[in-house]
Amino acid sequence: MRLGNGNLPPASRTIVIDAGPLGKLSNPRATELNFECMEWLESQIAQRRRIIIPEIADYEVRRELLRAGKSSGLRRLDWLVNSLEYMELNTAVMRRAAELWAEVRRRGQPTASNDALDGDVILCAQTAMLAEPDAVIATENVQHLSRLWTAKHWREIA
Numbered sequence: 001m002r003l004g005n006g007n008l009p010p011a012s013r014t015i016v017i018d019a020g021p022l023g024k025l026s027n028p029r030a031t032e033l034n035f036e037c038m039e040w041l042e043s044q045i046a047q048r049r050r051i052i053i054p055e056i057a058d059y060e061v062r063r064e065l066l067r068a069g070k071s072s073g074l075r076r077l078d079w080l081v082n083s084l085e086y087m088e089l090n091t092a093v094m095r096r097a098a099e100l101w102a103e104v105r106r107r108g109q110p111t112a113s114n115d116a117l118d119g120d121v122i123l124c125a126q127t128a129m130l131a132e133p134d135a136v137i138a139t140e141n142v143q144h145l146s147r148l149w150t151a152k153h154w155r156e157i158a
Helices: 019-026 032-046 055-068 071-083 091-106 119-128
Strands: 014-017 050-054 085-087 136-139 151-153
Touching: 014 019, 014 119, 019 032, 019 055, 019 071, 019 136, 032 050, 050 055, 050 119, 055 071, 055 085, 055 119, 091 119, 119 136
Parallel strands: 014 050, 014 136, 050 085, 136 151
Antiparallel strands: none
């Protein structure tokens, strides 16, 4: 298992988008923060980075958009999913997630309560299944994710 140290590898070409930034990218409101996040994404694309939306992040953002009845946000999320690389969940990912879930609890560093599904370990398992050791997770939740994989706040990924 590869544990993140919180530092972005200098040669990282793959960025996995967590639900926090994905929510900002799918939000149609023209706030300064949402605009900044879209500019960040565009700069990563211009640098020819591989940008991946994992299914677990799509699920976390989509469920809230559906609950709130935000159809324009859903359209933007669908556009992002269709425009960028999408990584589906599968049995291998979920089994890897179960291993990670157990490991962080044995270490005394859980990322969620024991009865929670724990999207963080699923996200890290999806990233691990890429078999790209330099991949980084773009997030707003560095503390939990960096226990399992290299994670940086999206603003810190230049």
